[in-house]
Amino acid sequence: MKATIDHIGIAVGDLNASLAFFKDALGLELDAPEDVPAQRVRAHFLQAGEAAIELVEPTADDSPIAKFIARRGAGIHHLALRVDDIVAALAELKTKGVRLIDETPRPGAHNSLVAFIHPASAHGVLVELKQVK
Amino acid sequence: MKATIDHIGIAVGDLNASLAFFKDALGLELDAPEDVPAQRVRAHFLQAGEAAIELVEPTADDSPIAKFIARRGAGIHHLALRVDDIVAALAELKTKGVRLIDETPRPGAHNSLVAFIHPASAHGVLVELKQVK
Numbered sequence: 001m002k003a004t005i006d007h008i009g010i011a012v013g014d015l016n017a018s019l020a021f022f023k024d025a026l027g028l029e030l031d032a033p034e035d036v037p038a039q040r041v042r043a044h045f046l047q048a049g050e051a052a053i054e055l056v057e058p059t060a061d062d063s064p065i066a067k068f069i070a071r072r073g074a075g076i077h078h079l080a081l082r083v084d085d086i087v088a089a090l091a092e093l094k095t096k097g098v099r100l101i102d103e104t105p106r107p108g109a110h111n112s113l114v115a116f117i118h119p120a121s122a123h124g125v126l127v128e129l130k131q132v133k
Numbered sequence: 134m135k136a137t138i139d140h141i142g143i144a145v146g147d148l149n150a151s152l153a154f155f156k157d158a159l160g161l162e163l164d165a166p167e168d169v170p171a172q173r174v175r176a177h178f179l180q181a182g183e184a185a186i187e188l189v190e191p192t193a194d195d196s197p198i199a200k201f202i203a204r205r206g207a208g209i210h211h212l213a214l215r216v217d218d219i220v221a222a223l224a225e226l227k228t229k230g231v232r233l234i235d236e237t238p239r240p241g242a243h244n245s246l247v248a249f250i251h252p253a254s255a256h257g258v259l260v261e262l263k264q265v266k
Contacts, residue, residue, distance in 0.1 A: 001159065001160055002160075003159050003160070003161060003181055004181050004182025004183070004184075005138065005141065005181045005182050005183075005184040005185075005186070008138065008141060008212055010256065010257075010258060011257075012256065013256075013257075014256075017256055018256040021231065021254060021255050021256055022255075022256075024229070025226055025229045025231050025254075026134065026136050026214070027134055027135075027136070028136060048136055048137050048138045048214065049137025049138050049183055049184070049215075050137070050138075050182055050183035050184065051137075051138040051182070051183065051184045052138075053138070053212075073257050074256050074257040075252070075256070075257030075258050076209045076212060076257075076258055079141055079186075079209060081159070081181065082182075093158055096157070096158045098154065098158050119208070121154060121158075122154050122155075123143065123145065123146075123147075123150055123151040123154055123155070123207050123208070124143075124144075124146075124206050124207040124208030124209075125143060125208050125209055
């Protein structure tokens with residue numbers, strides 16, 4: 001498969017504090033936020049070249065992001081790779097023995113399809129695959 | 134300043150295990166490794182579009198990467214942003230009250246100049262600035 005870095009997801013505890021750095025200090029351009037109800041998060045993308053930074057803000061206490069922050073603190077949460085055909089990519093990874101969190105893709109931000117690979121198969125990294133529809 | 138994502142640094146505990154995923158399963162192309170003696174690491178870059186994944190392997194027990202792995206385990210270690218003028222970028226961030234680990238740049242991989250921003254000023258993220266000479 002051909003995979004390119006789409007974005008880095010950052011778990012956000014305090015949105016204003018995160019924007020003070022990534023938007024105000026670094027000067028990155030902020031897109032309009034987008035709710036992803038399936039994950040109970042609000043996504044704030046800042047484009048930084050071909051790839052982007054996604055500030056992921058939990059919208060409920062039981063959001064996976066809220067749990068991550070409670071356990072490890074705010075910081076880098078995942079690495080998202082863009083693929084052309086996510087169904088084919090997941091099938092190929094499964095054949096290669098890679099452990100998947102999502103065997104089938106689900107809706108993500110920006111009208112995309114996404115699926116997560118288990119960190120146990122990706123050297124401790126939570127990897128998201130993303131296909132833009 | 135204009136900042137673009139240059140790479141994601143991953144702290145590597147077992148190089149073969151990390152290559153089994155990022156090189157063999159994902160099919161990303163691996164560059165020749167490069168030692169960075171100042172950090173006591175060996176850097177293995179895999180290009181993934183405009184941005185890259187850097188597998189950072191400690192070469193000594195007192196390497197900052199070895200200490201990171203002992204504390205938090207293998208996984209994402211830093212986010213590197215490419216800037217055109219690292220000295221000007223550091224001066225601008227300092228004026229804005231951002232806490233810097235390196236006030237002046239030092240040599241990095243690929244004949245670059247690098248400097249780190251303190252995670253306390255970057256919402257828990259260890260951010261590297263990089264200027265290619």
